[in-house]
Amino acid sequence: MLDPVKVGILGLGTVGGGTVHVLQHNAQEISRRAGRDIVISHACAKVLNKSLPYSTDNILLTEQLSDVVNNPDIDIIVELLGGTTIAREMTLQAIAQGKHVVTANKALIATHGNEIFTAAQNKGVTVAFEAAVCGGMPIIKAIREGMSANKIEWIAGIINGTSNFILTEMREKGSDFAKVLAEAQSLGYAEKDPTFDIEGIDAAHKVTILGAIAFGIPLQFDKVYKEGITQITAEDIQYADELGYKIKHIGLTKRTQKGIELRVHPTLIPNAQLLAKVEGVMNAVMVESDALGQSLYYGAGAGALPTASSIVADLIDVTRTLTTDPGNRVPHLAFQANALVDLPIVPIEEIETAYYLRLSVLDKLGILAQVTNILSAHDISIEAIIQKEPIDGSKHVSVVMLTHKVLEKQMIQAIQEIEILEGLIGSPTRIRLERCA
Amino acid sequence: MLDPVKVGILGLGTVGGGTVHVLQHNAQEISRRAGRDIVISHACAKVLNKSLPYSTDNILLTEQLSDVVNNPDIDIIVELLGGTTIAREMTLQAIAQGKHVVTANKALIATHGNEIFTAAQNKGVTVAFEAAVCGGMPIIKAIREGMSANKIEWIAGIINGTSNFILTEMREKGSDFAKVLAEAQSLGYAEKDPTFDIEGIDAAHKVTILGAIAFGIPLQFDKVYKEGITQITAEDIQYADELGYKIKHIGLTKRTQKGIELRVHPTLIPNAQLLAKVEGVMNAVMVESDALGQSLYYGAGAGALPTASSIVADLIDVTRTLTTDPGNRVPHLAFQANALVDLPIVPIEEIETAYYLRLSVLDKLGILAQVTNILSAHDISIEAIIQKEPIDGSKHVSVVMLTHKVLEKQMIQAIQEIEILEGLIGSPTRIRLERCA
Numbered sequence: 001m002l003d004p005v006k007v008g009i010l011g012l013g014t015v016g017g018g019t020v021h022v023l024q025h026n027a028q029e030i031s032r033r034a035g036r037d038i039v040i041s042h043a044c045a046k047v048l049n050k051s052l053p054y055s056t057d058n059i060l061l062t063e064q065l066s067d068v069v070n071n072p073d074i075d076i077i078v079e080l081l082g083g084t085t086i087a088r089e090m091t092l093q094a095i096a097q098g099k100h101v102v103t104a105n106k107a108l109i110a111t112h113g114n115e116i117f118t119a120a121q122n123k124g125v126t127v128a129f130e131a132a133v134c135g136g137m138p139i140i141k142a143i144r145e146g147m148s149a150n151k152i153e154w155i156a157g158i159i160n161g162t163s164n165f166i167l168t169e170m171r172e173k174g175s176d177f178a179k180v181l182a183e184a185q186s187l188g189y190a191e192k193d194p195t196f197d198i199e200g201i202d203a204a205h206k207v208t209i210l211g212a213i214a215f216g217i218p219l220q221f222d223k224v225y226k227e228g229i230t231q232i233t234a235e236d237i238q239y240a241d242e243l244g245y246k247i248k249h250i251g252l253t254k255r256t257q258k259g260i261e262l263r264v265h266p267t268l269i270p271n272a273q274l275l276a277k278v279e280g281v282m283n284a285v286m287v288e289s290d291a292l293g294q295s296l297y298y299g300a301g302a303g304a305l306p307t308a309s310s311i312v313a314d315l316i317d318v319t320r321t322l323t324t325d326p327g328n329r330v331p332h333l334a335f336q337a338n339a340l341v342d343l344p345i346v347p348i349e350e351i352e353t354a355y356y357l358r359l360s361v362l363d364k365l366g367i368l369a370q371v372t373n374i375l376s377a378h379d380i381s382i383e384a385i386i387q388k389e390p391i392d393g394s395k396h397v398s399v400v401m402l403t404h405k406v407l408e409k410q411m412i413q414a415i416q417e418i419e420i421l422e423g424l425i426g427s428p429t430r431i432r433l434e435r436c437a
Numbered sequence: 438m439l440d441p442v443k444v445g446i447l448g449l450g451t452v453g454g455g456t457v458h459v460l461q462h463n464a465q466e467i468s469r470r471a472g473r474d475i476v477i478s479h480a481c482a483k484v485l486n487k488s489l490p491y492s493t494d495n496i497l498l499t500e501q502l503s504d505v506v507n508n509p510d511i512d513i514i515v516e517l518l519g520g521t522t523i524a525r526e527m528t529l530q531a532i533a534q535g536k537h538v539v540t541a542n543k544a545l546i547a548t549h550g551n552e553i554f555t556a557a558q559n560k561g562v563t564v565a566f567e568a569a570v571c572g573g574m575p576i577i578k579a580i581r582e583g584m585s586a587n588k589i590e591w592i593a594g595i596i597n598g599t600s601n602f603i604l605t606e607m608r609e610k611g612s613d614f615a616k617v618l619a620e621a622q623s624l625g626y627a628e629k630d631p632t633f634d635i636e637g638i639d640a641a642h643k644v645t646i647l648g649a650i651a652f653g654i655p656l657q658f659d660k661v662y663k664e665g666i667t668q669i670t671a672e673d674i675q676y677a678d679e680l681g682y683k684i685k686h687i688g689l690t691k692r693t694q695k696g697i698e699l700r701v702h703p704t705l706i707p708n709a710q711l712l713a714k715v716e717g718v719m720n721a722v723m724v725e726s727d728a729l730g731q732s733l734y735y736g737a738g739a740g741a742l743p744t745a746s747s748i749v750a751d752l753i754d755v756t757r758t759l760t761t762d763p764g765n766r767v768p769h770l771a772f773q774a775n776a777l778v779d780l781p782i783v784p785i786e787e788i789e790t791a792y793y794l795r796l797s798v799l800d801k802l803g804i805l806a807q808v809t810n811i812l813s814a815h816d817i818s819i820e821a822i823i824q825k826e827p828i829d830g831s832k833h834v835s836v837v838m839l840t841h842k843v844l845e846k847q848m849i850q851a852i853q854e855i856e857i858l859e860g861l862i863g864s865p866t867r868i869r870l871e872r873c874a
Contacts, residue, residue, distance in 0.1 A: 002764075022586050022728050032653055032776035033585045035764060130583075136729040138583025146567075146575025148470050149459050149749030216469055274735060277714055291459050291746035292573040292736060298711060299732030309728035312586030320765045327439075327472060328757045339469035 004037035005319045008068035010090060011080035012045035015104055015131075018304030019078060019311050021054040026312075034316045042068045069094045076318055078311060079103040088112045091127065095119045100322075102314040104131035104307050110205035113212075113219040117332040124326040128314035133206045134159055134283040136306025137299035138313065143287065144213050144334040150289035152214040154254035156436050157285035158278050159206045159264075161301040162190045162197035163229045163249035165281045167266075171237045171246070177230060189281055199228035203251045203264040210285070211253035211262050215343060216335035220262070223345040227265035236358060236429060239400045240268050243384060245356070246276040247431065259344030261351055268356050268402075268433040274298075275436055286436055349409040354383070354433040357401045359418070360425040367423045368399060378414040380406045396425050402433060441474035442756045445505035447527055448517035449482035452541055452568075455741030456515060456748050458491040463749075471753045479505045506531050513755055515748060516540040525549045528564065532556045537759075539751040541568035541744050547642035550649075550656040554769040561763040565751035570643045571596055571720040573743025574736035575750065580724065581650050581771040587726035589651040591691035593873050594722035595715050596643045598738040599627045599634035600666045600686035602718045604703075608674045608683070614667060626718055636665035640688040640701040647722070648690035648699050652780060653772035657699070660782040664702035673795060673866060676837045677705050680821060682793070683713040684868065696781030698788055705793050705839075705870040711735075712873055723873055786846040791820070791870040794838045796855070797862040804860045805836060815851040817843045833862050839870060 007023075009016055020040055023030065031037045042060045044067065062068060069077060069090055077094040079101055081087040087108045094101050095116070103109065109116070109129050120127045130140045134157070143152070158164050162184060169180040181198065184190035196202045204224040212219045229249050240247050250267040253260065269276040274296050278284040283301030288294050300306035321329050331337060361367045368387075375382060384402040403411075411430065418428055444460075446453055457477055460467065468474045479497045481504065499505065506514060506527055514531040516538055518524040524545045531538050532553070540546065546553070546566050557564045567577045571594070580589070595601050599621060606617040618635065621627035633639045641661040649656045666686050677684050687704040690697065706713045711733050715721040720738030725731050737743035758766050768774060798804050805824075812819060821839040840848075848867065855865055 018728075026586060026588055026727070029588050029653075030586060032772045033768070035768075035773045137732060138579050141578060141583050142575050142734075145754065146578050146750055147746065148753045149463060149467060149746045151463055151466050216466075274711065274714060277711060289746075290463070291455075291742040291749075293740075293743060295574060295734075295736030297579075297732075297734060300730045303730075305728045306730060309584065309586045309726075312728075313583055316585045317582065320767065321761075323765050324758075324761050328760050330757065331470070331472070335469045336472045 002036040004039045005075050005322070006039060006041040006073055007076045007078055007315060008042040008071060008074040009040050009078040009080065010044050010065055010068060011082070012043050013080065014304045015307045015311070016043070016045070016080045017054065018308035019080070020059070022305065022308040022312050024054050030312065030316065034319050036319065038315050038319060042071055042074060044068045065090055070097060074099060075322065076100045076102060076315060078315070079105060081105070084108050084111055088116070091116055092119055095123050095125055095127070098123060098125060100125045100318045101127045102311055102318065103127065103129050104311060106132040106202065106205040106209065110208040110219055110221040113209070117337070120332065121337050126318050126321060126329060127332060128318055129209070130314050131307045131310035133209050134285060134299070134301040135303060136309040137283060137285070137297050137301065138310065139285050139297050140213065142297055143210070144330055147287065147289050147292060148334070150291045152255070153288040153290065154252065155210050155214055155285060155287050156250055156252045156275065156434065157210070158248055158275060158283055159251045159285065159301065160197055160203040160249055161281035161283055162194065163203070164278065164283070165189045166198070167229060167232065167237070167247060167249060168279045170232070170234050171241065174234050174238070176234050177232060198230055200226040200249070200264040203249065207251040207253055207262055207264055210251070211260055213334040214253060215255060215260050216333065216340050217260055217343050218340055220345060223262055225263040225265065225348040229266055232266050235398070236356070236431065239358065239388065239398070240356060243386070243400070243402060244271050245269060245433065246271060248275065250434065252434065256346060258350055259346045261346045263348065263351065266431050268431055270435055273436050349412070351408045352405045353408070354405050355403040355411060356431045356433050357403065358429040359399045360396050361399060362423045362425065363395065363397045367421060370421055371399070371418055374414050374417045375403070378410045380410060380414055439473040441476045442512050442752070442759070443476060443478040443510055444513045444515060444752060445479040445508060445511040446477050446515040446517065447481050447502055447505060448519070449480050450517065451741045452744045452748070453480070453482070453517045454491065455745035456517070457496070459742065459745040459749050461491050467749065467753065471756050473756065475752050475756060479508055479511060481505045502527055507534060511536060512759065513537045513539060513752060515752070516542060518542070521545050521548055525553070528553055529556055532560050532562055532564070535560060535562060537562045537755045538564045539748055539755065540564065540566050541748060543569040543639070543642040543646065547645040547656055547658040550646070554774065557769065558774050563755050563758060563766060564769060565755055566646070567751050568744045568747035570646050571722060571736070571738040572740060573746040574720060574722070574734050574738065575747065576722050576734050577650065579734055580647070581767055584724065584726050584729060585771070587728045589692070590725040590727065591689065592647050592651055592722060592724050593687055593689045593712065593871065594647070595685055595712060595720055596688045596722065596738065597634055597640040597686055598718035598720055599631065600640070601715065602626045603635070604666060604669065604674070604684055604686060605716045607669070607671050608678065611671050611675070613671050614669060635667055637663040637686070637701040640686065644688040644690055644699055644701055647688070648697055650771040651690060652692060652697050653770065653777050654697055654780050655777055657782060660699055662700035662702065662785040666703055669703050672835070673793070673868065676795065676825065676835070677793060680823070680837070680839060681708050682706060682870065683708060685712065687871065689871065693783060695787055696783045698783045700785065700788065703868050705868055707872055710873050786849070788845045789842045790845070791842050792840040792848060793868040793870050794840065795866040796836045797833050798836060799860045799862065800832065800834045804858060807858055808836070808855055811851050811854045812840070815847045817847060817851055
């Protein structure tokens with residue numbers, strides 16, 4: 001058997017600890033598959049939790065990142081520092097030293113991936129990032145390799161477990177957003193500062209990566225339309241349910257005649273869709289491609305062990321390519337670097353979706369006619385309409401409508417006219433609707 | 438760019454035609470990914486359908502298999518002959534000529550895979566078979582590479598689209614088996630001779646392969662327990678539904694203390710499971726593994742284009758490894774050939790499952806007490822029991838029970854004693870039940 005592959009790990013937090021645990025606990029299964037041992041020889045950690053469920057006996061521990069990144073004995077660096085500043089520096093430094101890098105850092109790849117992959121390409125090394133999208137699910141592998149024969153049409157996914165947990169709880173318990181967020185925080189499903197998850201930033205990092213590997217375009221996080229779940233109410237979840245839909249936070253990337261769509265936002269999904277049945281912290285990604293048709297991938301999108309599952313799978317993949325000439329490896333963004341195409345990204349105003357609209361009105365004849373006239377004037381046709389007694393027992397009435405597909409900018413114009421109608425209470429609620437079919 | 442990779446294809450039927458179509462239609466996407474063109478240079482077909490949606494202009498057509506298999510210009514052979522005799526000969530001959538082979542032939546791999554992979558290993562070539570399990574879904578890749586860090590515990594899948602279509606139609610329309618089978622045949626979802634699908638043989642081929650790559654055991658089709666869907670009635674489907682279950686034809690392989698289970702049979706699955714929501718001809722495979730936890734893969738399990746999707750993905754993978762030393766490729770059965778372990782296969786009598794039982798009895802006090810006494814004497818405890826007026830309007834009564842987990846051999850003994858009770862009409866129906874949790 002060949003000598004062990006030596007891995008240096010930057011960061012021994014939750015995911016780093018999980019990675020060491022999986023490599024040790026499944027060492028036999030891993031070397032039976034890889035044909036050689038894969039061992040963590042060096043680790044950099046500022047604080048070491050001695051009560052962790054793995055042994056650090058054979059790991060050289062240091063507080064200096066450079067001790068690991070510059071060590072000539074190390075073949076592969078696992079970057080688990082988080083953030084994008086030091087993580088970027090260390091990744092580029094490891095590449096410059098001719099080392100391969102495995103990372104779970106979606107923010108790093110989404111914002112600095114183009115630079116990092118170019119550096120890696122020039123140096124003939126691999127930067128692997130399966131763990132950066134949907135934790136343990138092998139979705140990067142499925143799209144980059146499993147669907148390599150296909151022209152991909154769109155990808156729609158539940159790719160933020162925290163948001164899906166909150167929406168699931170809101171629906172099942174009828175609780176409001178703030179209460180469920182607090183519960184998610186106490187369970188460890190949401191961070192103390194939950195901004196990245198609930199404002200759609202984490203999902204936007206993942207959509208950036210999914211769009212790039214699906215369509216062969218550069219990574220462009222800045223162009224993703226980002227909308228989180230903070231405005232979703234238990235009332236809307238209940239009305240959607242009555243109409244046969246679930247409200248999910250969806251990341252979506254799609255090939256259209258105008259270019260590529262990159263967007264994350266709350267979305268009504270028909271109950272019959274498998275995506276609508278994905279509950280709690282689980283993730284799922286549906287892909288539509290020309291030869292395979294629809295396929296779906298479901299699993300744990302976060303957590304120490306699932307994320308470690310992807311990191312170690314990447315370590316095994318990289319180990320197998322150590323002797324491969326770089327030109328024959330799977331390209332970072334699925335397509336050869338010189339075959340990437342800078343397709344336009346469609347601005348949100350130019351996107352077409354159906355809509356769920358909810359208006360709170362004084363129970364007064366006439367306002368409904370005015371609303372439908374405005375919609376009609378903007379070529380927005382209504383597919384379903386229900387009038388509901390308010391859930392909170394107040395005197396106004398909720399009018400809920402589903403529209404056919406409409407350009408976002410037309411909807412914005414219509415809403416502006418509706419908003420100033422007399423008898424309307426507050427602003428209209430609008431949530432996009434996708435059939436994913 | 439490197440020279441095109443030349444592929445010779447054996448068989449230009451539905452899947453062969455689909456493969457040529459995908460390679461031509463998506464040629465640009467494929468070479469953008471693979472970094473070189475992949476072209477069919479030779480094809481062997483006895484009858485050529487000139488009306489197919491692809492061009493044969495640059496393909497050298499022949500009726501002699503050896504013209505393709507022995508041609509020194511060809512890098513990779515795609516075997517789409519079907520059957521296991523000539524297919525085996527041609528595959529071994531191609532390997533002997535130093536050619537890589539891509540195949541969609543599950544029967545070939547399940548029954549002759551050990552011999553074929555040994556020959557390939559000795560010659561330093563790859564035999565790729567993603568298309569052999571669940572058509573276009575990249576399930577082999579997900580398990581062999583995506584889950585390579587994991588100890589896999591079990592795999593349960595809806596892996597025969599014909600059976601799933603028939604069971605779905607029977608439930609939705611309340612039709613009986615024979616009627617729906619005839620409908621499936623007229624729609625092209627079932628063969629004229631449907632034996633392989635409805636008797637569980639096709640699913641057993643796939644379970645053989647899934648078990649081998651999950652646990653690192655040799656392929657052993659003969660040891661798979663095979664039971665098809667021919668005995669399932671609309672009545673049982675309806676009773677299962679009332680109890681909160683769907684009846685699905687499931688292929689299952691599992692690691693237990695006694696060894697490895699390999700079995701295919703109709704199975705009650707709780708409605709809340711994603712597997713229970715997979716309808717029509719679609720396939721889905723759920724995997725439980727120690728680091729990733731539960732993950733699920735869903736897609737088209739058959740059809741010309743989905744199957745071609747996997748064949749072409751394999752062609753791209755093989756193309757990438759043309760310059761890799763054989764020791765660093767992904768091993769055929771996920772584990773290195775010298776690391777396979779011949780774990781015992783558990784005989785069906787030693788398997789533990791819960792059960793759905795249906796007894797048809799004359800409406801007579803006492804028989805239910807006798808039945809429960811017999812079950813109790815065999816340590817079979819009952820989880821739920823319902824007594825139903827017969828669906829067909831006859832005078833007897835259906836008693837439906839769900840049991841807790843029990844050894845198969847205990848259940849067989851109990852059934853033997855129940856069968857001879859006075860007042861019982863016909864034989865008891867028993868269907869295994871798995872929670873997949």
